[in-house]
Amino acid sequence: MTTEAVSAPVRARRARRTVWGIMRRDLRAMLSLSYLALLVFVAIFAAKIAPYSPIEQNVAELLLPPSSAHWLGTDDLGRDVLSRLIWGAPNSLYASTFAVGVAVAIGVPIGLLIGFIGGWLDEIVSRFIDALLSFPPIVLAIAVTGVLGISLTNAMFSVGIVFAPVLARLVRAQTLIVKQAVYVDAARAFGASIPQIIVRHIVPNAIQPVIVQVTLMLAIALLAEASLSFLALGVQPPEASWGGMLARAYNYIETAPAQMYTPGFAILLTALAFNALGESLRAALDPTMKRR
Amino acid sequence: MSFYALIGRRLLQFIPIVVFATFVVFALLQFVPGDPAVTLAGDYASKERIEEIRKLFGFDRPLIEQYAIWLWHAVQGNLGTSLLSSSPVVDLIAQRMPNTILIALYALLISAVVGVPLGILAATKVGSRIDAFVTSIASLGVALPSFWLAILLVITFSLNWHLFPATGATPFFSDPAGAIKHATLPAIALATAVIAELARQVRSALIEVLNSQYIRTLRAKGLGPIEILWKHGLRNISVTLLTLIGLQVNRLLSGAVVIEAVFAIPGAGSLVAYSAINKDFPVVQGVVLVFVVMVIVINLLVDILNALLDPRVVQQ
Numbered sequence: 001m002t003t004e005a006v007s008a009p010v011r012a013r014r015a016r017r018t019v020w021g022i023m024r025r026d027l028r029a030m031l032s033l034s035y036l037a038l039l040v041f042v043a044i045f046a047a048k049i050a051p052y053s054p055i056e057q058n059v060a061e062l063l064l065p066p067s068s069a070h071w072l073g074t075d076d077l078g079r080d081v082l083s084r085l086i087w088g089a090p091n092s093l094y095a096s097t098f099a100v101g102v103a104v105a106i107g108v109p110i111g112l113l114i115g116f117i118g119g120w121l122d123e124i125v126s127r128f129i130d131a132l133l134s135f136p137p138i139v140l141a142i143a144v145t146g147v148l149g150i151s152l153t154n155a156m157f158s159v160g161i162v163f164a165p166v167l168a169r170l171v172r173a174q175t176l177i178v179k180q181a182v183y184v185d186a187a188r189a190f191g192a193s194i195p196q197i198i199v200r201h202i203v204p205n206a207i208q209p210v211i212v213q214v215t216l217m218l219a220i221a222l223l224a225e226a227s228l229s230f231l232a233l234g235v236q237p238p239e240a241s242w243g244g245m246l247a248r249a250y251n252y253i254e255t256a257p258a259q260m261y262t263p264g265f266a267i268l269l270t271a272l273a274f275n276a277l278g279e280s281l282r283a284a285l286d287p288t289m290k291r292r
Numbered sequence: 293m294s295f296y297a298l299i300g301r302r303l304l305q306f307i308p309i310v311v312f313a314t315f316v317v318f319a320l321l322q323f324v325p326g327d328p329a330v331t332l333a334g335d336y337a338s339k340e341r342i343e344e345i346r347k348l349f350g351f352d353r354p355l356i357e358q359y360a361i362w363l364w365h366a367v368q369g370n371l372g373t374s375l376l377s378s379s380p381v382v383d384l385i386a387q388r389m390p391n392t393i394l395i396a397l398y399a400l401l402i403s404a405v406v407g408v409p410l411g412i413l414a415a416t417k418v419g420s421r422i423d424a425f426v427t428s429i430a431s432l433g434v435a436l437p438s439f440w441l442a443i444l445l446v447i448t449f450s451l452n453w454h455l456f457p458a459t460g461a462t463p464f465f466s467d468p469a470g471a472i473k474h475a476t477l478p479a480i481a482l483a484t485a486v487i488a489e490l491a492r493q494v495r496s497a498l499i500e501v502l503n504s505q506y507i508r509t510l511r512a513k514g515l516g517p518i519e520i521l522w523k524h525g526l527r528n529i530s531v532t533l534l535t536l537i538g539l540q541v542n543r544l545l546s547g548a549v550v551i552e553a554v555f556a557i558p559g560a561g562s563l564v565a566y567s568a569i570n571k572d573f574p575v576v577q578g579v580v581l582v583f584v585v586m587v588i589v590i591n592l593l594v595d596i597l598n599a600l601l602d603p604r605v606v607q608q
């Protein structure tokens with residue numbers, strides 16, 4: 001029991017050290033991390049960084065081209081595009097982390113439970129998961145949002161519900177593998193309780209693929225938020241969001257096409273950064289990839 | 293196991309999925325705040341009308357019974373009436389579904405024609421510049437917001453070059469050429485993420501096959517690389533490929549919602565978004581039901597086709 005209790009955290013620490021070692025030498029991972037850190041900084045200090053209010057309208061300055069006063073011009077209500085772009089960052093980051101948080105909070109415990117207990121419970125819940133995974137994700141999210149009432153939080157809660165079965169299935173598969181390991185048998189033989197086994201052995205060993213999946217999910221959640229905000233089902237006006245900015249600008253596509261570029265690039269770059277970080281984490285955490 | 297027994301077993305396995313999925317669709321309405329009968333009756337409904345609806349849908353009965361009533365209606369093609377237009381939900385969906393199916397099929401075709409060869413190319417030249425190129429294109433495609441790409445396509449091909457119409461749709465059977473022309477930009481925007489996904493998955497599946505023992509044996513036997521690829525490599529991933537393509541239907545229907553909004557296509561996707569915003573719940577419920585049934589049926593067909601293609605599946 002004592003050797004087991006010590007070895008799991010030690011192993012985890014050692015793994016973390018080497019993972020960080022690999023990540024540090026990975027240019028793609030470092031670039032994505034730096035970009036995301038910058039984005040988080042911008043999101044936290046949006047009020048200080050943004051040159052203008054993101055919602056204050058100015059009828060004297062409608063759809064202006066970029067100038068020294070408005071670096072990215074103004075939109076159809078005379079609002080500063082750069083300021084709205086900056087204020088889109090906290091909304092997007094909040095939305096994607098909230099959705100993935102909901103998915104983790106629902107999916108991980110269910111995956112652990114059905115993987116660990118197995119039997120008919122697993123049988124039934126797994127079929128339910130299959131059923132949920134048959135829904136086109138955005139369509140289900142739109143339906144749930146419409147039903148719960150249109151707001152960003154409801155929209156991202158819906159996206160989280162749609163993502164949860166993916167995590168549940170992943171955690172279930174990992175739990176099934178770890179459950180059969182010899183050291184889990186040993187721990188059980190030494191009288192460890194089920195919660196103890198789950199917390200000490202299953203979770204640390206099942207967590208790695210979950211971390212990768214969660215990072216990749218942040219990108220999908222970000223794109224989902226952008227899509228829903230584009231459809232007016234996500235971030236509600238006058239609040240700024242990148243998807244919503246694109247929807248507005250699309251109405252003025254012939255008079256001010258330049259407004260179409262920056263919000264799209266912001267979404268693309270952020271999704272790319274989450275994806276790249278996820279792929280790098282996968283490579284760093286996968287023992288077979290390390291040897292190559 | 294015989295082929296028919298296999299199909300029978302697959303059908304049986306799909307029953308619980310269909311039951312759960314339809315139950316989720318049914319349950320959607322239960323989460324609408326307030327009395328479902330009042331919601332369904334619409335604004336300014338009389339008390340009698342609300343009672344009539346309560347009786348019709350059995351809202352005063354246990355949940356399971358309500359579900360059975362709802363499912364029975366749905367199987368008969370009765371999905372209720374729209375709160376906004378008061379026309380039957382089935383009619384609305386039937387009017388709009390062809391437009392969605394056209395762009396989804398068109399996008400699927402583009403994805404298969406572009407994505408699969410890209411994946412094969414990358415897998416046969418692992419570590420080369422071509423491989424690096426395909427891998428980066430795939431990463432870009434997955435992260436690209438499809439509706440933004442759609443807008444950029446409109447700017448380039450409609451507004452600047454006047455090659456394709458920017459909005460709308462033409463019924464396929466009255467004017468096929470016009471329909472294809474209208475559907476081209478939406479299909480490209482919709483296909484991008486699927487191309488990326490297919491290229492990625494085909495690449496990794498083929499790399500695994502090409503690294504396997506028996507391919508090494510074939511190579512040692514003196515078989516040429518092209519023969520190995522066509523006769524053994526691709527044949528081995530054909531089952532994976534079919535499954536992968538089946539899984540993309542989900543993604544295509546999701547993407548169609550946003551793409552139809554960009555191109556103002558009167559399809560089922562734009563219908564569900566519009567209805568959700570306007571609280572037309574029967575329509576939302578109807579579209580979600582049709583979509584999920586489509587996905588489940590297509591995956592069932594893929595399963596059966598897999599069994600036809602791969603004798604190993606039958607043996608299992």
